Amino acid sequence: MDxxxxxxxxxxxxxxENRAIDRALQSAPTQAMRDELAILAQRRPY
Incomplete structure (x- = not known):
């Protein structure tokens, strides 16, 4: 059960976390910022 x-x-x-990343990607002011967020999102340990 646990x-x-x-x-x-x-x-x-x-x-x-996925929703938060999506919001951050949508509101990122530059493509470079979106690229950085995408890289960080790919490195998440699941």
């Missing part, structure tokens, strides 16, 4: 709850919490956390 394992299922942990997986659910992890999925929620990942979804929340």
């Amino acid at each position: 394992n299922m709850i942990d997986r659910f919490r992890q999925r929620r956390r990942i979804s929340r």
Whole structure:
């Protein structure tokens, strides 16, 4: 049961982080900033 709850919490956390990254990419003022955000997003340890 705890394992299922942990997986659910992890999925929620990942979804929340993905939405935050999407918002940051949309509001980034320059292409260079978007590139940096994309690189950081790819390096996330899941």
